Amino acid sequence: MPAGGRTTHGFETLERVLIAEEFAYGDAGMLLASPGPSMSGVLLDVLGDQEQKDWFYGRLAERPRWTFFGLTEPERGSAVGELTTTLTPLPDGSYRLDGAKRYVGNAARADVGAVIARVAGAQRLGITAVLVDTSDPGFTAEPLGTVGLRGAQITRITLDSVHIPAERVLGRHLSPTRRGMWSIGITFNRLRPGVAAIALGIARAAHDYVTAHRRELRGAERERHEALGRRIEAARQLTYRAALSVDARPAAGHLASAAKARACALAEDVTLAALGFFGPGARLDHPLLDKLARDARGVEFMEGTGNIQKLALFQGLISGKIGKAGEGE
Numbered sequence: 136m137p138a139g140g141r142t143t144h145g146f147e148t149l150e151r152v153l154i155a156e157e158f159a160y161g162d163a164g165m166l167l168a169s170p171g172p173s174m175s176g177v178l179l180d181v182l183g184d185q186e187q188k189d190w191f192y193g194r195l196a197e198r199p200r201w202t203f204f205g206l207t208e209p210e211r212g213s214a215v216g217e218l219t220t221t222l223t224p225l226p227d228g229s230y231r232l233d234g235a236k237r238y239v240g241n242a243a244r245a246d247v248g249a250v251i252a253r254v255a256g257a258q259r260l261g262i263t264a265v266l267v268d269t270s271d272p273g274f275t276a277e278p279l280g281t282v283g284l285r286g287a288q289i290t291r292i293t294l295d296s297v298h299i300p301a302e303r304v305l306g307r308h309l310s311p312t313r314r315g316m317w318s319i320g321i322t323f324n325r326l327r328p329g330v331a332a333i334a335l336g337i338a339r340a341a342h343d344y345v346t347a348h349r350r351e352l353r354g355a356e357r358e359r360h361e362a363l364g365r366r367i368e369a370a371r372q373l374t375y376r377a378a379l380s381v382d383a384r385p386a387a388g389h390l391a392s393a394a395k396a397r398a399c400a401l402a403e404d405v406t407l408a409a410l411g412f413f414g415p416g417a418r419l420d421h422p423l424l425d426k427l428a429r430d431a432r433g434v435e436f437m438e439g440t441g442n443i444q445k446l447a448l449f450q451g452l453i454s455g456k457i458g459k460a461g462e463g464e
């Protein structure tokens with residue numbers, strides 16, 4: 136993508152999947168702690184006009200900066216249709232942004248990010264994404280203590296009359312039906328295979344740790360370990376297919392949901408099994424495995440829990456969208 140005076144790479148979902156698994160194999164926390172466009176970059180690719188991309192990427196090009204993507208709310212979770220953070224239109228075409236967000240990665244150290252909100256008084260079509268400069272008056276973010284994925288530094292955000300100029304409203308150049316829920320859904324479809332890949336990296340790291348550090352595995356233990364290895368490979372194939380499917384048809388997110396649910400559940404299975412291979416003192420004796428198990432719990436919640444992915448899958452089944460020619464399912 137040409138933006139901000141340079142060309143930015145890494146927008147194909149398959150590219151992101153390949154990179155995310157390798158980084159997460161090293162340390163998922165470090166991947167999530169890194170500055171860069173992250174989730175907002177994908178949102179901008181879906182919803183941003185050229186001027187907005189230039190503003191966002193121009194700032195990132197000046198020096199390494201963190202970004203954030205604020206969707207989840209204290210009382211409403213991540214259900215886009217139920218958001219209460221409000222954009223109030225002002226006479227000059229700008230907006231006032233009020234509300235609260237929770238569990239938002241990197242917001243306390245970010246310079247810029249995106250917030251998903253509802254235009255005051257509007258219903259379904261009122262869901263809107265805006266770009267926010269964290270130095271603007273009324274924006275505050277404070278880190279929350281966490282047990283897993285500490286690198287993501289998840290935060291609580293308060294938005295108290297933050298002024299949003301008209302040019303920071305994403306999707307202005309798109310039709311009303313394409314600006315809100317539809318675009319956010321596309322963004323999640325494109326992000327979910329990447330989270331599946333992070334889970335795969337965590338699972339592979341735990342599996343390889345057992346191979347390297349456990350005395351020789353025999354009999355049933357060996358079979359269990361090898362079966363987990365086959366499940367990692369199967370989840371990887373599903374994740375690749377999901378990435379290819381979303382790159383070909385971003386609106387078809389069922390495979391992405393399947394991959395996210397499957398890989399995250401697998402990461403928990405593999406990390407807990409890995410601890411089991413080392414006996415009752417494993418969390419103390421093998422701190423890396425303890426960390427991997429805590430991180431695996433964390434990815435379950437990123438970009439929708441397993442239950443939300445299953446809801447998306449069942450909605451696809453009920454509506455008949457799954458199984459249509461071209462979806463590869």
Ligand SMILES: Cc1cc2nc3c(=O)[nH]c(=O)nc-3n(C[C@H](O)[C@H](O)[C@H](O)COP(=O)(O)OP(=O)(O)OC[C@H]3O[C@@H](n4cnc5c(N)ncnc54)[C@H](O)[C@@H]3O)c2cc1C
Binds near residue numbers: 212
């Ligand atoms: C490491 C990490 C990073 C994160 N980063 C971000 C970020 O950058 N930006 C952001 O906005 N958010 C972020 N989140 C928040 C994450 O998206 C939410 O935690 C997640 O969507 C779940 O929302 P919730 O915590 O409010 O739980 P809830 O939605 O309250 O869910 C609680 C439980 O209820 C279940 N549940 C909820 N609804 C249903 C339903 N309809 N049917 C069946 N079961 C249901 C869920 O599966 C879960 O088990 C992050 C979370 C973590 C752990």
